[in-house]
Amino acid sequence: MQGEGGNSAREMRIDGDEIALRRRFLALGDTDVELLRRLHEVLPADGHGFTGAFYDMLRTYPPLAGLLRDDATVTRLRAAHERYFRELTAGRYDAAYVARRLEVGLTHARIGLEPKWYIGAFRAYLSAMMHTVWDRFDGRREDVLPTLDALLKIALFDLGLTLDTYFHADKRRIALRDRAIESSVNGIFIADAQQADYPLIYVNPAFERALGARTGAVLGQPCICRNHGDDGYAEIRHAIASGSEGTTVLELHREDAERRWVELFLAPVRNEADAITHYVGVLNDVTRRKDAEERLNHLASHDPLTGLPNRMLFHDRLRHAIARRNHGALAVLFLDLDRFKLVNDGYGHDVGDALLREVAARLSSCLRAEDTVARLGGDEFVVLIEDLPGAEFAATVAGKIAARLAEPVVIGGRTLPVSSSVGIALHPRDGSDPQTLLKNADTAMYRAKEAGRGGFCFYAGEMNAQAHRRLDLENGLRRALAEGQLEVHYQPQVSLADGRVSGVEALVRWRHPRDGMIGPAEFIPIAEETGLIVPLGEHVLRTACKQLADWDRRGLVVPRLAVNLSARQFRQPDLADRVCRILDEIGLSSSRLELEITESTVMRDADDSVETLRRLRARGISVAIDDFGTGYSSLSQLKRLPIDTLKIDRSFIEGIPGSAEDVAIVGAIAAMARSLGLKLVAEGVEHPAQRDFLRTVECEEAQGWLFGRPLPADVFVCNHASGRAVSPADGGAVASCA
Numbered sequence: 001m002q003g004e005g006g007n008s009a010r011e012m013r014i015d016g017d018e019i020a021l022r023r024r025f026l027a028l029g030d031t032d033v034e035l036l037r038r039l040h041e042v043l044p045a046d047g048h049g050f051t052g053a054f055y056d057m058l059r060t061y062p063p064l065a066g067l068l069r070d071d072a073t074v075t076r077l078r079a080a081h082e083r084y085f086r087e088l089t090a091g092r093y094d095a096a097y098v099a100r101r102l103e104v105g106l107t108h109a110r111i112g113l114e115p116k117w118y119i120g121a122f123r124a125y126l127s128a129m130m131h132t133v134w135d136r137f138d139g140r141r142e143d144v145l146p147t148l149d150a151l152l153k154i155a156l157f158d159l160g161l162t163l164d165t166y167f168h169a170d171k172r173r174i175a176l177r178d179r180a181i182e183s184s185v186n187g188i189f190i191a192d193a194q195q196a197d198y199p200l201i202y203v204n205p206a207f208e209r210a211l212g213a214r215t216g217a218v219l220g221q222p223c224i225c226r227n228h229g230d231d232g233y234a235e236i237r238h239a240i241a242s243g244s245e246g247t248t249v250l251e252l253h254r255e256d257a258e259r260r261w262v263e264l265f266l267a268p269v270r271n272e273a274d275a276i277t278h279y280v281g282v283l284n285d286v287t288r289r290k291d292a293e294e295r296l297n298h299l300a301s302h303d304p305l306t307g308l309p310n311r312m313l314f315h316d317r318l319r320h321a322i323a324r325r326n327h328g329a330l331a332v333l334f335l336d337l338d339r340f341k342l343v344n345d346g347y348g349h350d351v352g353d354a355l356l357r358e359v360a361a362r363l364s365s366c367l368r369a370e371d372t373v374a375r376l377g378g379d380e381f382v383v384l385i386e387d388l389p390g391a392e393f394a395a396t397v398a399g400k401i402a403a404r405l406a407e408p409v410v411i412g413g414r415t416l417p418v419s420s421s422v423g424i425a426l427h428p429r430d431g432s433d434p435q436t437l438l439k440n441a442d443t444a445m446y447r448a449k450e451a452g453r454g455g456f457c458f459y460a461g462e463m464n465a466q467a468h469r470r471l472d473l474e475n476g477l478r479r480a481l482a483e484g485q486l487e488v489h490y491q492p493q494v495s496l497a498d499g500r501v502s503g504v505e506a507l508v509r510w511r512h513p514r515d516g517m518i519g520p521a522e523f524i525p526i527a528e529e530t531g532l533i534v535p536l537g538e539h540v541l542r543t544a545c546k547q548l549a550d551w552d553r554r555g556l557v558v559p560r561l562a563v564n565l566s567a568r569q570f571r572q573p574d575l576a577d578r579v580c581r582i583l584d585e586i587g588l589s590s591s592r593l594e595l596e597i598t599e600s601t602v603m604r605d606a607d608d609s610v611e612t613l614r615r616l617r618a619r620g621i622s623v624a625i626d627d628f629g630t631g632y633s634s635l636s637q638l639k640r641l642p643i644d645t646l647k648i649d650r651s652f653i654e655g656i657p658g659s660a661e662d663v664a665i666v667g668a669i670a671a672m673a674r675s676l677g678l679k680l681v682a683e684g685v686e687h688p689a690q691r692d693f694l695r696t697v698e699c700e701e702a703q704g705w706l707f708g709r710p711l712p713a714d715v716f717v718c719n720h721a722s723g724r725a726v727s728p729a730d731g732g733a734v735a736s737c738a
């Protein structure tokens, strides 16, 4: 079997056995073949004549009229048709016959001639043949009927082959389409739009490759086009919502984290009722294009020497930061290297370049990931700090930069002198747009240069003193701890029932070698921010515990020691262990210690706080809530806390007994403490009238200048050795003792 028909016969598995089977099923036996041959002999060799009327009829159907427009075509087709039907009765129904029939069928399928026209042609042929057979056999029933029967069988045999070629052509088309889709370099997927999450019901291998997924792993998974929160999907979400086509470029999130960018085209697939049943998506890998774009963008927006953002990108980031600023301020730091020109001119540009690269690296190391450092050109750098916790933070960063840049830079074996001057402008007070902020930071930088190299300067002059003071304290605090400049003073807490000292509160002070005594209100917040509060707090605790142990040895009665605990200390997971280690080290019972924690610290994360408080109390340490009344805790919150004492904040004591409001508040707090079984201590008691009022609301203890100010240990002893509370009138005794 040769030709397309032969190939088709093989593909359709129509071999000798199949031909025999089909003939048997149609009862097309040898007798029929004989009858058909007999008929063939009596039929005119030049045609049956039925095709003329048939083609006239076909030309009346609009879909065919176009195909059969000119007479020459019709004449050619008629001749082919006559040959086709003539072969029908020739009596050789072997493989070659079948191959020729299939070829005709395939040709018709290819040109789009539908089977209905084919069936119509057979009908016309058979109708015409009934007359022909009747005439040729003179209406003899014994000849006419078997011959027509044989004709019907062979016609149906042919018709069967023809219909099979149509199915086969369809299958071939579908198989070709499937192979083409499977071989496509574009990822293709089909998602079921009638189920939530649009599960993927088909994906081709290129799609799996693009996603880095194993074969079959993504089938049934939600379509990447559905419910995706990324901005890149906005267009796709819109396309889905409006039932239209959509396209977008997006980054794929692959399991192996390899970066891949794709262009996604998504189109709805509709059924006959025009409802969307599926989505078909095509992915085009555009990673290379995207990488090239990014390289170009990077080149256009970065300084080639240092790799830092350039002026354009800095402006852009600053503009965006100003636009989206919703919490915290912004700071722009303008930085210029002192004497850079000398390095460049003296040692050459290569050394100058290396120095600039080193400066860039040092600057980056001083900043948080979310800050921006850029090189404007020459030796000018700028820094953008977003979400500034406070203006002093900008000063801290500027100080850090100045210190880091002051460290010696060694290039090519030479140590280069480097220092910088930094100008700081804050948004919004020093400017509301990028140009103004940069200009003002630049002005401030010149002022810093004038004031002496290696420093920083705020644009708004009044901030300089404040910032420098803070930085000074921050730098000095470390030294203060190491050099023993921190002292602990003690303030008595007295029982309001009998005036006896019930405890002492340890309060830290900084004896600054230049500035004299500095109060904790100024340096504790800095210690808290820098983390120094942890060693500082432990220093206070250790010193105070040693003092108490010493008093014990000397027979002085101080029943309880209260020590303040900062928020950062309170959040230490091993707080109870740390405190107990110090108590053990000194040999002091934990029952003598009360830790004071502010109400706001405890309430910040109430669940964790409950756990920490529980651990402390399990070790026998008492807990007091300090500054109570300022943190807005409710009765129900308070009820949950495992604590011993409430210390009413000084601000409520100030107004009693004159202020009806303060009287009511202190009365309510006292009632609440009583109902919760907590001891109540009033802070900041300065006048006897306050003490007397506190007695009426059954407040157990008080602390304040009325009973004694915070004093160094030796002075405290002179004042309170008798265990009695001291009145302001005793001030002379304190002085003489000291």
Ligand SMILES: Nc1nc2c(ncn2[C@@H]2O[C@H](COP(=O)(O)O[C@H]3[C@@H](O)[C@H](n4cnc5c(=O)[nH]c(N)nc54)O[C@@H]3COP(=O)(O)O)[C@@H](O)[C@H]2O)c(=O)[nH]1
Residues within 6 Å of the ligand: 491, 505, 506, 507, 508, 519, 520, 521, 524, 537, 540, 564, 565, 566, 596, 626, 627, 647, 650, 683, 684, 685, 686, 703, 704, 705, 706, 710
């Ligand atoms: N984490 C730590 N915090 C500490 C430590 N030492 C002190 N502090 C906290 O610093 C804040 C200020 O303390 P200080 O300047 O020592 O003020 C205390 C008292 O001097 C003052 N006080 C006491 N009586 C009176 C008074 O009659 N009138 C008046 N005007 N002031 C008075 O109150 C402060 C005690 O406050 P409190 O701790 O809330 O009981 C302060 O918040 C300290 O807590 C430390 O080592 N670690």
